[in-house]
Amino acid sequence: xxxxxxxxxxxxxxxxxxxTPLILGAMAGLFSERSGIVDVGLEGKMLAAAxxxxxxxxxxxxxxxxxxxxxxxxxxxxxxxxxxxITQRGxxxxxxxxxxxxxxxxxxxxxxxxxxxxxxxxxxxxxxxFMPIHFPGQDALASVPVIGPIYGHLIGGHNLxxxxxxxxxPLTHWIVNATRFGLRLRAVGENPQAVDTAGVSVAWLxxxxxxxxxxxxxIAGTYMSIAQNAGFTRYMSxxxxxxxxxxLIFGKWRAWPAMGACLLFGFLDAVAIRLQGVSVPGIGEVxxxxxxxxPYALTVILLAGFIGRAVAPRASxxxxxxxx
Amino acid sequence: xxxxxxxxxxxxxxxxxxxxxxxxxxxxxxxxxxxxSITGIVxxxxxxxxxxxxxxxxxxxxxxxxxxxxxxxxxxxxxHDALHLGIxxxxxxxxxxxxxxxxxxxxxxxxxxxxxxxxxxxxxxxLERLETEYGLGVNPDAVIGNLPVGAQQRVEILKAxxxxxxxxxxxxxxxxxxxxxxxxxxRILQTIKARGATVILITxxxxxxMAATDEVYVMRAGTVVAHRRTEETDEGELAExxxxxxxxxxxxxxxxxxxxxxxxxxxxxxxxxxxxxxxDHVGFGVRAGEIVGVAGVSGNGQTExxxxxxxxxxxxxxxxxxxxTAITPARPMDPAQMRELGVAHIPEDRHRxxxxxxxxxxxxxxxxxxxxxxxxxxxxxxxxxxNRHCAALMEEFDVRPxxxxxxxxxxxxxxxxxLIVARELARDPTVLLVGQPTRxxxxxxxxxxxxxxxxxRDAGAAILLVSVELDEIMALADRxxxxxxxxxxxxxxxxxxxxxxxxxxxxxxxxxNGAAAST
Numbered sequence: 143x144x145x146x147x148x149x150x151x152x153x154x155x156x157x158x159x160x161x162t163p164l165i166l167g168a169m170a171g172l173f174s175e176r177s178g179i180v181d182v183g184l185e186g187k188m189l190a191a192a193x194x195x196x197x198x199x200x201x202x203x204x205x206x207x208x209x210x211x212x213x214x215x216x217x218x219x220x221x222x223x224x225x226x227x228i229t230q231r232g233x234x235x236x237x238x239x240x241x242x243x244x245x246x247x248x249x250x251x252x253x254x255x256x257x258x259x260x261x262x263x264x265x266x267x268x269x270x271x272f273m274p275i276h277f278p279g280q281d282a283l284a285s286v287p288v289i290g291p292i293y294g295h296l297i298g299g300h301n302l303x304x305x306x307x308x309x310x311x312p313l314t315h316w317i318v319n320a321t322r323f324g325l326r327l328r329a330v331g332e333n334p335q336a337v338d339t340a341g342v343s344v345a346w347l348x349x350x351x352x353x354x355x356x357x358x359x360x361i362a363g364t365y366m367s368i369a370q371n372a373g374f375t376r377y378m379s380x381x382x383x384x385x386x387x388x389x390l391i392f393g394k395w396r397a398w399p400a401m402g403a404c405l406l407f408g409f410l411d412a413v414a415i416r417l418q419g420v421s422v423p424g425i426g427e428v429x430x431x432x433x434x435x436x437p438y439a440l441t442v443i444l445l446a447g448f449i450g451r452a453v454a455p456r457a458s459x460x461x462x463x464x465x466x
Numbered sequence: 467x468x469x470x471x472x473x474x475x476x477x478x479x480x481x482x483x484x485x486x487x488x489x490x491x492x493x494x495x496x497x498x499x500x501x502x503s504i505t506g507i508v509x510x511x512x513x514x515x516x517x518x519x520x521x522x523x524x525x526x527x528x529x530x531x532x533x534x535x536x537x538x539x540x541x542x543x544x545x546h547d548a549l550h551l552g553i554x555x556x557x558x559x560x561x562x563x564x565x566x567x568x569x570x571x572x573x574x575x576x577x578x579x580x581x582x583x584x585x586x587x588x589x590x591x592x593l594e595r596l597e598t599e600y601g602l603g604v605n606p607d608a609v610i611g612n613l614p615v616g617a618q619q620r621v622e623i624l625k626a627x628x629x630x631x632x633x634x635x636x637x638x639x640x641x642x643x644x645x646x647x648x649x650x651x652x653r654i655l656q657t658i659k660a661r662g663a664t665v666i667l668i669t670x671x672x673x674x675x676m677a678a679t680d681e682v683y684v685m686r687a688g689t690v691v692a693h694r695r696t697e698e699t700d701e702g703e704l705a706e707x708x709x710x711x712x713x714x715x716x717x718x719x720x721x722x723x724x725x726x727x728x729x730x731x732x733x734x735x736x737x738x739x740x741x742x743x744x745x746d747h748v749g750f751g752v753r754a755g756e757i758v759g760v761a762g763v764s765g766n767g768q769t770e771x772x773x774x775x776x777x778x779x780x781x782x783x784x785x786x787x788x789x790x791t792a793i794t795p796a797r798p799m800d801p802a803q804m805r806e807l808g809v810a811h812i813p814e815d816r817h818r819x820x821x822x823x824x825x826x827x828x829x830x831x832x833x834x835x836x837x838x839x840x841x842x843x844x845x846x847x848x849x850x851x852x853n854r855h856c857a858a859l860m861e862e863f864d865v866r867p868x869x870x871x872x873x874x875x876x877x878x879x880x881x882x883x884x885l886i887v888a889r890e891l892a893r894d895p896t897v898l899l900v901g902q903p904t905r906x907x908x909x910x911x912x913x914x915x916x917x918x919x920x921x922x923r924d925a926g927a928a929i930l931l932v933s934v935e936l937d938e939i940m941a942l943a944d945r946x947x948x949x950x951x952x953x954x955x956x957x958x959x960x961x962x963x964x965x966x967x968x969x970x971x972x973x974x975x976x977x978x979n980g981a982a983a984s985t
Contacts, residue, residue, distance in 0.1 A: 320581060320582055320583065321580060321581055321582060322577040322579065322580050322581070322582060322585070323580070324582075325570060325573070325574065325577060325582060326574065326575075328563075328565075328566070329563050329566065329570075329574050332563045332564065332565060332566070333561065333562070333563045333564075335561050336561045336562060336563050336571070336574065337574065337575070339545050339561050340574045340575025340576070341544075341545065341546035341549065341575050342574075342575050456564070
């Protein structure tokens with residue numbers, strides 16, 4: 143019984159760790175997409191940030207410089223996407239896909255050129271990473287049944303960026319719903335002409351949204367390479383940017399539901415990892431791939447209209463051209 | 467002591483001139499709009515009313531001329547400048563955010579601080595004040611998407627008043643309103659005027675001008691042709707001024723020899739997505755060998771009528787008969803089936819429905835007939851036949867340049883139109899639906915197209931011609947129907963019709979004049 147409890151707790155703890163980049167990515171996508179800029183480039187930005195953070199940290203042995211590098215890389219890509227889709231009024235999906243392809247190749251090329259380890263960055267020492275934070279009284283409470291493990295494994299024991307991700311959700315919700323910027327952000331994603339005739343710059347508003355998206359994907363990527371893992375490995379984002387996008391749609395472009403979707407998808411992932419190679423009586427070996435495919439399948443089912451309706455911001459994907 | 471100077475006019479426009487390419491949209495326009503008045507601007511479509519107001523609201527720059535606001539010269543470069551000068555505009559198409567509440571829509575751009583909470587409180591108080599003052603009857607917490615059109619329009623007015631507009635421009639405000647909503651709107655405008663604000667009303671509905679305004683300017687072909695005090699004029703005079711005496715397009719044509727009824731429309735009704743009635747129990751017939759013209763100011767149901775007859779839309783009630791075949795809401799037919807019945811359609815908007823601008827001429831000349839056995843093989847298209855067909859059409863209808871492989875977009879408007887006319891006439895249709903056949907087409911092409919239509923009439927086609935150009939209707943039609951607000955409000959034989967009478971009917975002047983003129 144005690145054992146099952148601990149296994150459940152550890153699975154939930156793993157869920158949080160796996161969900162962290164998803165949550166950051168979903169919040170990033172939320173800002174971009176609520177402003178009307180479709181972002182399929184979350185994946186690329188996260189991967190670029192992971193590489194930049196890993197590389198900077200490998201050279202400087204500073205987690206903070208790694209984080210800064212990650213944010214700079216993702217933000218630069220976000221600006222490219224912004225330039226293509228806001229200033230040049232290009233196709234936003236094409237721009238996003240181009241960024242994904244560019245980054246997938248570029249990280250490996252640069253990795254091989256700089257570190258000669260087959261595209262990986264060298265393993266990082268603890269000071270080059272964000273390590274789990276030891277909560278006060280964690281050890282003293284460890285022996286207390288029920289509460290002890292919760293405090294030690296579920297609430298505590300994570301690294302800083304996990305808490306950043308958790309804080310990002312209420313913050314995003316608040317910005318979008320309670321601030322002037324948020325009102326204009328929602329407005330520009332629905333009807334940019336209304337924003338324009340109200341005397342507010344559509345382009346500047348969207349650029350700010352895209353910059354926030356860069357910031358958050360930067361943190362997400364950094365988390366992958368120098369917090370969750372001890373260095374960058376090839377294609378380490380492994381589709382998490384797309385899962386984050388799926389979660390955003392699943393959450394109907396709202397912060398709390400999107401986080402819920404991230405946790406659900408993260409939980410499925412954590413379960414899949416735990417069930418790897420486990421034989422269940424009557425079924426045999428659990429088909430882990432099936433569980434891993436669930437986020438995509440669920441999103442398709444949602445979009446097909448079986449679970450409520452996901453209505454995207456009306457102006458999303460449409461470049462704004464002033465018309466008189 | 468010198469006498470107090472009279473207050474300067476709210477708006478003074480001096481010698482405004484504006485060209486778009488070759489189109490002279492405003493030609494030396496001068497107007498004086500008195501403060502605290504409701505001033506109407508009437509004119510046909512394309513008379514330059516909207517362009518003038520767009521200049522005043524900062525959407526366009528005038529090529530020359532001056533604008534004075536409250537006696538001061540004003541440089542209005544964008545809508546923001548206009549708002550700053552106290553000029554608010556209610557567009558024909560609302561600029562609102564559907565998922566937002568009324569309050570959020572009104573606040574947007576004038577939130578009063580980085581956090582919404584405080585601004586919202588203030589805005590709510592201000593909306594309550596405006597509500598008691600003007601009685602707009604809008605709940606600040608209602609979601610725009612759930613509001614009827616009339617209420618959405620009042621939100622637009624509210625937006626302008628909230629930003630302190632003292633001069634309110636309304637562009638064709640009643641086009642989308644029910645009569646009850648329109649009445650409410652005019653009551654509100656009177657209140658706004660009573661509070662000292664100035665209203666400019668752009669419309670082509672003479673009844674509204676007579677009911678609501680103090681003064682009226684009449685525009686025609688980009689110029690102001692008259693300025694009247696409303697009480698000193700009447701609908702008849704305004705209609706005449708609006709339409710003017712134009713050079714008549716003369717066409718040699720034999721008197722029509724109508725035969726059997728080819729197209730019969732009975733009791734057709736249609737509502738648009740917003741629930742506004744666009745076709746209201748429409749009924750008429752067209753016989754072989756005659757051209758029936760449908761006159762009317764655009765937006766009074768003509769577009770929808772053509773689309774219903776062509777099979778693009780399905781009517782809600784009624785019956786359409788082509789020869790012996792009946793089309794009813796229960797048994798609708800799509801455009802392809804209509805074509806098989808011998809109904810050809812030259813659409814009003816050639817870019818939207820007539821052709822695909824990125825297609826080559828050969829493809830555009832085929833659209834709608836691509837399934838014909840002469841051009842479609844079992845798998846592939848018969849390219850040689852298609853190309854020969856296009857080349858032949860170009861020759862016969864004098865489409866220039868004679869380049870079948872040129873993209874449709876690279877032909878001039880007149881030649882694009884000739885290509886469409888050629889395509890639709892090539893089959894010798896029994897029923898021909900024609901919408902604005904010469905819109906944006908040069909004189910030479912107009913004559914050519916008109917001659918083609920007459921020839922097909924003489925060959926026995928039943929032709930329904932929709933046009934907002936009265937000249938065109940007068941030149942071609944043998945019988946004239948007048949549409950207004952989705953209804954056929956009158957029918958006259960060509961030889962009994964004159965432009966003044968048609969103008970009155972188009973403006974749906976009061977029953978006294980209109981009914982006397984009809985039938």
